[in-house]
Amino acid sequence: MSEREYILRVKDLVIEFKTEKGIIRAVDGVSFDVRKGEPLGIVGESGCGKSVTSLSILRLIPEPPGKIASGSIELDGVDMVQLSKQEVRQMRGKTASMIFQEPMTALNPVYTVGNQMCEVIRVHQDVSKKEALQIAEDMLKTVDIESPEKRLKQYPHELSGGMRQRVMIAMALSCNPKLLIADEPTTALDVTVQAQVMEEIERIQKEREMGLILITHDLGVIAEACERVIVMYCGKIVEVAPTEELFRKPKHPYTKGLLASIPKVREEKLETLPTIEGMVPDLAELPVGCRFADRCPKVQKRCRLEEPRLDVVGTDREVSCFYPD
Ligand SMILES: Nc1ncnc2c1ncn2[C@@H]1O[C@H](COP(=O)(O)OP(=O)(O)OP(=O)(O)O)[C@@H](O)[C@H]1O
Ligand code: SF4
Ligand SMILES: [Mg+2]
Structure with a gap:
């Protein structure tokens, strides 16, 4: 595939944080691509580096204590790692934008x-205040907000959680980004509203043929919204596969464990990712060899001596394991 067909190419990304225990690598040599118009999911247990990876794309990692130690993040052909603060601001909102779990972190209460x-609109588009208000109103309509003229005059605290999240999505979409990054976009909402907001994101992604990086612990949502899935474990990617294949035939023991622990009958929505027995190793004291070894049912001697690499399997899958299925 040619360069032009990708909206994002992340290569050998390493992100470090200074902590009391020393320097930890929250993201350790991560590489992945997002094709133009592709919805991509990222899953993995708490602390595995999903948010840090996605924040780094728009250079939103707090520096310090964080730092992009090495690697490149090509967003629409531009390496975000090399840009100045000013140049980064030009890319935010226009080329890619991000929505978060808690809309109040992105909305200003005053x-x-x-x-x-x-x-937001006028940062990137040369329009009058009046024209911008019209664009804003149209965007609120796009995310199914009723009486948008009225909403425009309100303050964030006057809106319900679901409404605030829609406003944030409308804001994120107002400059027509080519890539939308959504980090647990519905977790803070009521279960009924979650589904509606997710449907909105899916619909807009399809209509605009926008690239999407969706981070969620809800594997059902991933199955529905994403063409491909990345599975992360302890700062690394352990498996990449088209969604349907990943669910049907997971290759990495960690992915297998995740899928096996989803209850067959889902009486209520899962609030967290299914759990696998055992503990994730501390990033400050990583074992030699495979990071999943202590929890892996297939562990062998080699796994404790060498660290597996992420290798291509077949045409469109990648897995990082010495003994994949
Ligand atoms: N500001 C920070 N200072 C120090 N360490 C940090 C900071 N932000 C993140 N980290 C570390 O980076 C690692 C990855 O964190 P990240 O937030 O990306 O996890 P996550 O996969 O998004 O988890 P969750 O599912 O809980 O959102 C964690 O181990 C965390 O301790
Ligand atoms: S490399 Fe070994 S320990 Fe790691 S996931 Fe594969 S089988 Fe398990
Ligand atoms: Mg997170």
Whole structure:
């Protein structure tokens, strides 16, 4: 595939944090691509580096204590790692934008919804305040907000959680980004609202043929919304596969464990990722060899001596294990 067909190419990304225990590698040599218009899912247990990876794309990691130690992040052909703060701001919102779990972190409580949306729109588009308000109103309609004129005049605290999340999505989409990064976008919402907001994201992604990176612990949502899935474990990618194949035939023992522990009858929505027995190793005291070894049912001598690499299997899968299925 030619360079042009990718909206994002992450290569050998290493992200470090200074902590009390010393320098830890939250992301350790991660490489992946997102094709134009492709919805990609990222799953993995808490602390495996999903948020840090996704934040780094728009250079949103707190520096310090964090730091992109090495690697490249080509967003629409531009290496984000090499850009100045000013140049990074030009890419945010326009080329890619991000929505978070808690909309209040992105919304400013002291400005009206209309004012905030206009500000975002006018950073990238040469339009008058009035024109910007019109764009904002249209965007609120796109995310199915009723009486948008009224909402534009309100402050974030006057809106329900679901409404705030829709406003944040509308804001993220207002400059027509080619890539949307959604980190647990519905976790903070009521279960009924979760489904609606997710449907909205899916619909807009398809309509606009926008690239999407979706991070969620809800494997059902991944199955529905994503073409491909990345499975992370302890700062590394352990498996990449088309969604359907990953669910049907997981190759990495960790992925297998995750899928096996989803209850067959889902009486209520899972609030966290299914759990696998054993503990994730501490990033400050990583074992030699495979990071999953202590929890792996297939562990062998070699696994404790050498670290497996992420290798291509077949045409479109990758797995990092000496003894994959
Ligand atoms: N500001 C920070 N300072 C120090 N360490 C950090 C900081 N932010 C993240 N880390 C470390 O980076 C690692 C990855 O964190 P990250 O937030 O990416 O996990 P995650 O996969 O998004 O987890 P979750 O599912 O809980 O959101 C963690 O081990 C965490 O301790
Ligand atoms: S490399 Fe060994 S320990 Fe690691 S996942 Fe594969 S079989 Fe298990
Ligand atoms: Mg996270």
